[in-house]
Amino acid sequence: MKPVLKCDLLVIGTGPAASRVANRCAAEGWEVAIAEKREFGGTCALRGCNPKKVYVRAAELCDWIRRGEGTLIRTSSAHIDWPQLVAFKRSFTDGIPEQSEAGYRKKGMTTLHGAARFVSPREVQVGEQRVAAEKVLIASGARPATLDFPGSEHLVTSDEFMELDELPPRVLFVGGGYVSFEFAHVALRAGAQVAVVEQESRVLRPFAASLVERLAAHSRELGMTIHTGTPIESIEKTESGALRVQAEGAGGRETFDVDLVVHGAGRAPNLDGMDLAAGEVESTEAGVSVDEFMQSTSNPAVFAAGDCAASGAAPLTPTANAEGHAIARTLLEGIRCRPDYGPVPAAVFTVPALASVGLSREAAEEQKLDFTVEAGDMSDWSSMKKVSETCAAYEVLVDKPSGRILGAHLLGPEAAETINLFALAMKFGLTAKDVKSVLMAFPTFASDVRSMV
Known part of the structure; x- marks a missing residue:
């Protein structure tokens, strides 16, 4: 011993x-x-986080090429080589x-x-x-998280998803959180048929509802199927080796025949x-x-x-x-020290990305704050037109008495990078007027911030 x-x-x-x-x-x-x-x-x-971004970057490259086809470039052969990506x-x-x-x-x-x-x-x-x-x-x-339904042993984790030697043609993601949506966007760009099944009434609940709706609609346009209010009841392996997923939706029983079921329903x-x-x-x-x-x-x-x-x-x-x-x-x-979180930005690395920092509109209303909302569609902005991006929007909450930024929510290319500017402004108490007064390199996605406040 x-x-x-x-x-x-x-x-x-x-x-x-x-x-x-x-x-x-x-x-x-x-x-x-x-x-x-x-x-x-x-x-x-x-x-x-880190290995996931390798997969996300591959999906982004495919999407840039798709959007640029016929305007910026001409190509028909770009695709994700899954084994090469994993390697x-x-x-x-x-x-x-x-x-x-x-x-x-x-x-x-x-x-x-x-x-x-x-x-x-x-x-x-x-x-x-x-x-x-x-x-x-x-x-x-x-x-x-442990999921308790018959056949849950057929689920694979996000760890296992990233280690697949080959991506099967039909993939279903259980849960509508960030893990599911990020890898669903990767699988979609890699050529798979993709479904996301969420038991609650909406997906990506922590993020701004208006932007989530836009992202979900865009995902559907790309070919993804999204089912909400649809809890999984069972998974069984068929004689062909495929997986049959049974779920109960608002309109009755739903059946999905797929090749892979990925657990993205929380941790x-x-x-x-x-x-x-x-x-x-x-x-x-x-x-x-x-x-x-x-x-x-x-x-x-x-x-x-x-x-x-x-x-x-x-x-x-x-x-x-x-x-x-x-x-x-x-x-x-020899002191007792609290964590200094400050405003914590978060992102969903879909394509395009969704990002958020600070209060949502609902949270600000619950706190009975006096605030204004600056919001809009950015798809007709010059920065988005240059990259043929049709899915882009913003929502910024500003405190009326102080002019300080309460929250910012972004959807679009490099949203996960741009959100950090709002986090910085909020951390140090800058007002919307302060942010608007900063000269920024132009044209950049970051320079769009001045038009959001």
Whole structure:
């Protein structure tokens, strides 16, 4: 039996929050152990944000060519080569686990492989290694939510979707969130027949309803079928090897015969098997219960960050980074530090992209704020005409008393880039007049911001 490993800090997970805290503490001379039950590197680097953008970029290139055909260029052969795309993605991700683990070791950390399980408030079993730690950070991320219907074992995750050797001709996505829509747009541009099935009444619920409606209509024009108010009832494999999906829609039973069903119906905190009760760590369905300083509400030796923490923050890499930064300061500087989220921009990397920061119109109305809405269709703007984009719009909320921007919502090319200008303006309290007064490189998508406020 291995001797107990004693350390100042045990970090569970190797994503952005985990690495930020581990690196800061190790740099200050702490004895740090870092544990991972999958490959070192975390979801964002290996299975999420970064590799996903490789697939999205391929879809964008195909769409640019489609829009430019007959006006900007002449071509009829451009298409996604799926095996080549997957190989290109792997060129970015394959080396990360080894490089990541080596980086931790070079900084003096002990790296551990295996699932973490609490055995007491300050002791955790990782594989065959018992660890006694003064402080524990749980940053284990999220996993696909459990779906309970007959045949759910036939679902593939977004991880598995990105590792497909070949893309089958008919693909159905369960759920109408960002995971489904992003990969549905990729599959559509790769030539597949694509359906998105959502049990709620609308898709992409966190984003501005008016822009979501435009994006959904555009997606349908491209050939995607979208079904709302249609919960999945079962999946079965037919004699031909295809998958038959049964769902109950408003108009009665719906049947879909497809080749692949992808799980895009939400994610849950990745805390399975961790035996939090043994560690006196309280949790809910939203994750580890934490206070405003990301410290466990029941065990002061434990902190949690990222998608596995019930902080109320959006489950995004930037928010995980902010939480990791705050925890590191709390541990090292002898102060209790709250995460400084500020306005958090978010994007759906469809083609075109959908992006948002700040309050929606509905949220502003619920708060009974006095505000104006600047909104419109941008498809006839010069910037959009130059690239033959017909799906582009904006909605900006401005506080009447102060003139400050309350929220911004964009749909169109490079919306995910442009939204950061609004986040910057909101972070530092700039007014709509301030934004309008800034001289910007022209013509650019960013320069359109001056016409939105």
